[in-house]
Amino acid sequence: MSAQLVAGAGSGRPRLIRTAVAAIGVALLAGCASIPVSGAVHEGDTVEAGEDLGFDFRPQGPEAGDTPSEILSGFIAAGAGPQDNYATARDFLTRDLAKEWNPAAGVLVHGRATSTLADSPTSLSLVVPATGTVDGTGRYDEFADAVQIELPFRFVQENGEWRISQAPNGTVLARAIFDRLFSMRSLYFYDPTFTYLVPDLRWFPSTADAPTRVVEALLAGPTAPLASPVLATAFPDGTSLERQSVTPTNGQAIVELNDEVVQADAVTKQRMQYQLARSLVGGSILSVRISVDGTDLEIPDFANGRAPVVQPLVNPSALVLRDGTFGFLSGGELTPLEGFSDAVAGLDPTSVVFSADQELAAVHGGNAAAYAVARGENPVAVDARPGLVAPDLDGQGYLWTVPADAPQALTATRPGGSPLPIAANWTDASGVVSLAVSRDSTRLLALLTTPDGPRLRVYGIVRDKSAAPTQLSSTWYELIPPTGVPAGATWVSDTTVASLGRAADGSAAVVAQDVGGHRLDTVGDIDDAVALSGGNGLSGLRALTADGDVRVLRGAAWQTTASQVGLLAAQR
Known part of the structure; x- marks a missing residue:
């Protein structure tokens, strides 16, 4: 039957x-x-x-x-x-x-x-x-x-x-x-400092009650890997929908909440309004208003420059090391990065992560140690343990380091400070291939090896009151790992990651995936790729080949934009 x-x-x-x-x-x-x-x-x-x-x-x-x-x-x-x-x-x-x-x-x-x-x-x-x-x-x-x-x-x-x-x-x-x-929707929550709005991708039926479902999910809080204290919400405890319907009228969605929100201060109300607007606006919804007992709350917009950052952007040019010079490529011309070029090149680096905001670079030196390089200053050795994977850098100035064969030895260190052990809930991991902190510093992308094969995961980062990282979330997003031998992974945007796997014959495959969404089919394979670097979305994703070509994703194909490059750096 x-x-x-x-x-x-x-x-x-x-x-x-x-x-x-x-x-x-x-x-x-x-x-x-x-x-x-x-x-x-x-x-x-x-x-x-x-x-x-x-x-x-x-x-x-x-x-x-x-x-x-x-x-x-x-x-x-x-x-x-x-x-x-x-x-x-x-x-x-x-x-x-x-x-x-x-x-x-x-x-x-x-x-x-x-x-x-x-x-x-x-x-x-x-x-x-x-x-x-x-x-x-x-x-x-x-x-x-x-x-x-x-x-x-x-x-x-x-x-x-x-x-x-x-x-x-x-x-x-x-x-x-x-x-x-x-349909996929981005629900937005704040990092603990309320500097960034961080997306939490969810899927809801494309029905008339979708806005109501979005608001209910937003009030319920982030999904498990991002739950407090990884991310925060502006809504006071006990906030709920008073009227169980969010229906747009003439492009405006009025969200009727209970009186918990009335007692909030002005900044908190602005944050609530912004969080709702970023999560709801789209399609037929052009604006959002918060109402209590049938009366709209008067909430001013953030002043210029004070709104939380959504989708942090980086310099769109490739940051590379070529012929002993470290700098940005533009139209085939390499402009040295002032205050960094000589110091970075002098370390004979195998990887570099650069933060323009912090004027700081994390460098994996040719001697396999991790260094911090500040503008105009001599490099500072941060971690000299043998077998380190490429270090990464977060928004608080911590260098994240771990030996490839010791997954439980993950640490975060500020230049001149003592290493902080980070409790990592990846007990099944036998090795670490790469680490990448999201640009909002709330999530860690980890490419791991296990006895059952490679694993690609995103963990939430738990920090103390001083913003020092202390541990990774106890649950995580399990993503689709690269095929072949895992070579590395990078953030493509605040919602998307890409990973690189290499076959025994040298061919390479790139997999892009939304964190909380589908594997994307828009990324073509690239022969001889050895490294990936994320930019501002998929159009900014770059790959470095074994013979020194830098290739950029154009549609589903890769186009060469520069040659004779020795290193392709990441930006945050």
Whole structure:
């Protein structure tokens, strides 16, 4: 007994009424209390994909005489219809289960055919080759390889018709349907100093209540790896939506909050307003107002230059070492970096991270030690432990260093200061390939080696009251690692990272991915690449080849912009 996820499955009657194009096989339920990421795998009947759907899915309810297989097939299809709180999907459930089933608990996303198993005449299991999950807060995690997950369903007869009496909460959608039904949103929270707004990517159904979901998620706080004290919110404890609807009117969204916000000082109100506006503005929403008891709060805009920084930018020119000179390349001409060029070049560096704001560089010298170089000053040795990976630099002036074969020996050190041990929750790591701190200094991108292969992760950075880093978050974003031998990873923007892997024949592959989103398909492979450096978005991503060419991503192809370069530096 099998359930087909296509129009006409089971009884041959159409299971999807389409209002745009035509039907495709879709959706199913994800985990119970939580979406599972493992489980027994069995062979079953393949479910074929159908035609592409448009943007509005109108599933059809159960029909008289439907078998359990047909009920499951219809229920699967109905998971693509969020209208009226998934009213059509609930029609396939018993009266009791229809009241309890929670479609908002999460989403299981799959890209290949599912299969079914008949456990008994009144129970079926669906095996889903999951490629990703979305949890109840909208956080998305994508898998490098499909994970086979088995979902159980039980059936009983109610008023002479088969209905589902047991089913997991949530929905499961084919990737093509998920991309049409859901959209990615950046929820913004502050770094602990309220200097930066930091994005927390979430996925929500593209329905009329999406703004309400965004505000509710924003008030609930950052996702686990970024939760306090990594990031902060301007909203006082206990703040909630007073009216459970955020509906734009003439381009303006009025957010009705409870009176917790009234007692906040003027700066806090500005921060709340800014946090809401950055998270909500887009599409039909052009501006945001906060209201309490039906009265709009009068909140002035930030004065010029005082607004928090969103998406910190760097010099768009490549920063390189060529022929003993360290500086910026522009139109093929190399301009020495005043106060740094001679000192950096004199260290015979293998890597450099430069901060224009701090006038400071972190240098991996030819003798494998880590140095701090300030403008016009002699280099200061910060870490001379053997086997260090390339050091990185954060916004507080700390150099992050770790020996490649000692992952638990991670430290952060200011020039002239003592090293601070950083507690890192990567107990499965056998080695470290590269480290990169985000430009807002709240997250660490780590490319690790483990007995089970390379791992690419983003951790939140926990700091004390003096802004000194003390540990990494206990949970993390598990990203898709590079293929082949891992060579390095870099921040492309405040939401996107890229990693480099090299095959034995010298060919290299670059993988770009949103932190909390999809792997991006816009990055082409590049032969002989040995290093990556992020700029201002994907168009600023650069690669250095083994023969000294600097290449820039243009569309999905790499173009050479400079030659005879010995080192490609990173900027923060």
